[in-house]
Each structure stands twice: as structure tokens, then as C-alpha cells.
Amino acid sequence: MSLIVQKFGGTSVATPERMFHVARRVARTRRAGHQVVVVVSAPGDTTDELIARARQITERPSPRELDMLLAVGEQISIALLAMALQEEGERATSLTGWQVRILTEPVHTKARILDVERGRLLDELSRGRIPVVAGFQGVTASGELTTLGRGGSDTTAVALAAALGADVCEIYTDVPGVFTADPRLVPNARKLPYLTYDEMLEMASSGAVVVQTRAAEYAKLHRVRLHVRSTFEDTEGTIIGEEPMEPVRSVNAVTHDLDVCKITVQDLPDVPGVAHRLFGVLAEAHVNVDMIVQTASRGGRADISFTVSRGDARAAVEGAERVARELGATKVESEEGVAKVSVVGAGMVSNPGVAAAMFGALAAEQINIQMISTSEIKISCVIDAASVPRAVRALHRAFNLEEE
């Protein structure tokens, strides 16, 4: 008998039919002799609808009241899913974040989890019941409702799995697992049976978000084994766990990200403190900067290019222009027709030549590389957005990712 946490997202519970589909899947796991704890998100567009209702009242709802409002979405899901499980003959108990006591810091709309009490959950499990827990929400020590922000339900699931010492935390999605590349671009992309936490994190930050980054970090920290799998197909998905002892491949996956805007500040004075000033201003404006490249100095002047998501582009350009005026830079340029392709693999550390192989594959396709950034287990290149399908296919082929 294993203890399994199963997390279902909003699309999985958007209609009564899907709710029953989820209920039957949970029931199957229970009947196979396992203990199950279910975590569920708000149904379909409920969260967006609630935000829209708040917006009808005020453009700037107080974070506390917004949390009070949004926590409603998951409460609807847990009640309906518990009913569906009961209709399927299972014994189920819905539990809100405060009923479990998912304790968070006293911060609204993006609270971090401090502790999860196990008492109520263990009590329900010991009585043969399935706890159906509201994702995304918690409670402070003084009894205030909080929400966890983006990807919060994944984080709830991982936190419950960690607290309970679960054997695995299953994250159900609308894809059958994590692939070597986007199957829409690469028809022979292969489902990966296994990934390390770091690979998952690098993939998430390079465009392939299957498990939310925060949840993946939490899983890594508490060594919670994840299983990313399909709500709709009954096949094994991708396991995410600790570093394998000896990675076989240098590259495990190719990812791409179209949500990229490249901004270049030209002719900045090449003196200490310039980058600090520029990115300090952007950080104050809450702009999330991804890649950064500084050109070599020419006559005491250098260019700095960086990428941001398109949603942050306007704020980034405004900040950059302010710094440019201040420091006497000549120009700020922003370019939207770009994208990022990356290769990711834990085995990269011990395999030199991966970067060269990547650049070679892109060169053979006549694809120009505009920016490069590397980490221990990832290499990313900014290229022309139109070249992305060709680039992903070429890289997938170059690293033999279609082979088992």
C-alpha cells in the first residue's frame, strides 16, 4: 500500500463529466489498495471570473479581500469532487486550506507555505476516507485566508506529499508527460520516463512549464517524487526525482519559448556600476529579466542586451530609457520577433562539446544566434522566432532524442 497525492488542475474539473472522470481515476487508485489524498484547483475559468467580478468593484482590490474572494474557487471544486467521489461509491471528505491547516506566512495573493498539519489528513485516511483538499489556499497563524499565487495548487500538492511522506505526488495534466520536445513541432518527440528536479526547473524556465517552478523547487527541497501524467490517458507519465547516479545522455530535451522580447541599450559607458543601475531600476519596476549579454567594450562604450517576457516589455523599455538618458546611452531598441531555444540535460556537466554541437546544428540550418546563455545543465540561444520549428527539429535530431 502506497500513500499517493493526486493533483488535478482546473481544466480537469471544468464540467460535471470531467469531474466524474477524475473521481473514477481517484477511485481506481483507492481500489488498487492505495491511500489517496486529492488536491484540486478551481474549476475552469472560475478564478478569472472572480477576478472580473472584483474588477467591477475596484481596479485595485485589497489583497486580503481578493484572497477571500479567490479562495471560493477551490472550495467549489472540493465540494463537487467529494460529491462525485461519493456518487462513485467512495468515502470522501472535502477540506479547505484552513481545515487542513496549511499554514502560510501572513502575506496575501502570494503567500509561501510554512507548515502543513498532518492530523486531520491522517485521521481521514485512517478512517478509510479520501481527503479532497483545496489547492492554492492557506491560512495564517491568526486565521486569515491567504492564497499561494500562480501554480499554487501544484505547490499545495507537493507540500501535502512532503508533510505526509507520500510515496509519490502525481500531477495530472492535459499532456501524457514531459517530452523531449514539443510534439506539435517534432512529431517523433519522445515522452521522457525520468527527469531530475534540476532538469525540470531548467525546462520550466526555458518555456516547457509542466509543473510550476515553485512546486518543482519545493519538491526538490523536500525530495518529493513527482509523477507528471495525463488526466485523460491511463499511461505512465514522467517521473521527476533526484539526480541519477550516472546520466546516460548529455541532452534530454529541447525546449522553446516564444514569449520573449529582446531589449538592447546601445553605447552605455563601460564603467563599474552600469549594469547594477540598469537592472536595479528594472527590478524596482518588477520586471523579470531572463538572459543578459554585454558586448565587449568599443571605445569605452558597450551594449547590453537582455530578454524579458512580452508582458514586461513596456515596463522594461521605460526603465531602460530612463537609465539610458541618465547615463548618456544613445539608444534603446526592443525586438519582439525573437524566441529562445534551449537544450537541457543533467548529463551536460560531464559532457564537453554540447554547446558546440548545438551551435553547429543551428548553423547547418542557417539560423543566426543573437544571444547565448548557459547554465550547468542548459544552453539557451535567442534566435529569429520564425526559425523556431526548424531549430527545435534540428536540435532534436542532432542529439538523437527520438531514440530510446
Place this chain on the structure above:
Amino acid sequence: MSLIVQKFGGTSVATPERMFHVARRVARTRRAGHQVVVVVSAPGDTTDELIARARQITERPSPRELDMLLAVGEQISIALLAMALQEEGERATSLTGWQVRILTEPVHTKARILDVERGRLLDELSRGRIPVVAGFQGVTASGELTTLGRGGSDTTAVALAAALGADVCEIYTDVPGVFTADPRLVPNARKLPYLTYDEMLEMASSGAVVVQTRAAEYAKLHRVRLHVRSTFEDTEGTIIGEEPMEPVRSVNAVTHDLDVCKITVQDLPDVPGVAHRLFGVLAEAHVNVDMIVQTASRGGRADISFTVSRGDARAAVEGAERVARELGATKVESEEGVAKVSVVGAGMVSNPGVAAAMFGALAAEQINIQMISTSEIKISCVIDAASVPRAVRALHRAFNLEEE
């Protein structure tokens, strides 16, 4: 400075415009120097919509899960109303039933309130804030969500007023107060400035439901002064309080109820235990019986007539037919074209002749009386439904109710 509890129903918060209307009214009371605690119901049709969603999953949702689901409605209201109050420049804090700790018995869908903790409310008030409390919901000692059933938000408001020793509990509705008769039938009906708890209760049970019966009973028990008034007009409504020392009038109001079905069981044996058997069966079937009349015995046989609401008619006839067969009664008849008119007044106790005056007024209009029932402060007659407008107008005139 007074402490005032203000309760707003679902129609008062059905749209953002109405939400702001309510917020401005609350703010006005605050700015007049009073402390205000707000209680609010679920917006508009939210509760019905949630029930419909449960029905899509199961015809018989578990009461616990139904409470979990329905509690969502008021949570939406409190969050949005707190936002609207903040938008109006007030400091407001939304509070769920469990955050206040409105402690109920461990019963779902119709829990009774056992206790209301004052700590959090007093804390918010002392910091100059307006607590906006979810009506209709509570929490058990073990942390389970409960709901209070029909009229629950009125009961919440009265319970908070009692716990806090509020000066008055204002119940806002879509009418300006309680009238001497339905103004749609009697154009010169007069708004009553004052009613006793008992008059209110008798009026509620005879068709004029302004404050839910349970809330009125709670108010009577804890001597909470009620003020029933309009959400939309800024006029004084009707105060409901303790018995006045010397009632001036014998009759204060005429009420009518069209939701009546009359059922007659003919030729029951006139022996002890017959009524007990008949109404025992109906009680088991959860049929709420209102008036009961037994005819004098003829040849050892008697008829029993009783009234129920139309929703209970089918179950009542089925139960009555079972008992009729068992006891050898000849026939069960049900009649829907009937209605009930009543006169209510605390002064009736010390004024003989009210019944005679009532019957006289109906006789003068050639209206036949089919059943009569009396209490200390109410006389009700079942008549032909089509005669109701004439009957109500005649009784209103007969007791001079249009006069101040």
C-alpha cells in the same frame, strides 16, 4: 454612538451598482458616528446556481458537502462588499462564519447557532473598522462548515446583535417596512411604526414574511430590537420589539396567504387516536400542517380538514389516503382554490368581539368561510382564493387600519 447590525439580503448585493448602494448606506451610518457590523447574504441567484451545480453531480448531495459548497455564496458577497466599502473610503474587513466563530450544533444544512464569539468583532470595531460578516454559515466545535438553512442570514444578524448587545438590528429589504396589509391589494395600507415579536411571528406564519420566523424567534428570545426597512428608500421602517404596555388597537394588520391547499378526510371513525394516527403519518412524511378543523360527529363518523402549503399537498394526500384506507374513511379530497386571510394584533387578547367583527366583515361581502382557526393574537379564515382581494380590503376597512 450606537452599535448597529445591518443585514442586507441577496437582491441588495446582486449587481456591482447595488453593492455600491449598500456600501454607501453603511458608510453613511458609520459617518453619523455609529459602529456598524454588516451581515450579508449570497448575491442574487448564487445559492440556486450552486445547488444546480451540485444537482449536476448527484440528486442527493451529502449535507456536509452541500454546506461546503453553499458557504461559498456569502464568501463572495463579503469580499466584494468589503472592496466596495474600501472604495467608498471606509475601512472594512470581511469575515467568514468560522473566522468570527459563529459556533453551531454539528448538523448540516439547518444548524442552530450555539454561540457567537465577540473577540474578533470587537477587535475590528475598536480599530475603527467595519466587520462584513457572511450570513447563513457557521462552524462546529470541530471545525466543520455548517449552514443555517432558510432565512439563515437574518438569524446570523440577530445572533451577532445579541452577542454584541447591539442597540438595533436593521434588516434591509425591498419593502419600506411592515404594512397593515399588502399595499398591492390595499392602496391605503399604512406602514406600521411598531410591532411586537409575537405579532411579527403571527404575521410571518400567516403569509407576511418580512423577517424569517427563526430570526424573529431568536430576536424575541434575546430581546434584540429589529428595524425592518428599505434598502432603496431612506425612510424609517418598522421597529419590532417587546410587548407594548397597553396596546391601543385590537388589530394591527391583515395578512393573506395564497400558498394554501385544503385537504379533507371524510367519514373517519370518531374514536380516540384517529387524529393522532393521521397527523403522525403526515409528520413522518415531513408535511407541515397549518390549520386543522374537525367536524362534529354524525353517526360515529366525523370529517377532518387541514391545510398545508401547496408544495406539501401531494405528500399530504398520499399520507391521508393511506390512513383513510386503514381506518375505513370514505374519501380524501384536496382543494387548491383556497387561501387564508388573517387579522393580527397583540391587543386582541383584551378586546373581545374581534372574531365577530371579522366574520361580519366577510359576511357583508358574501364571502363564505370554510375553516377558522384562532390564536391569542390572530384569527385566520380559509376562504375562496378569488375572494382574497375583496376580503383583505373589507377587513382593512372594518378595523380602521388606514387611520394613524
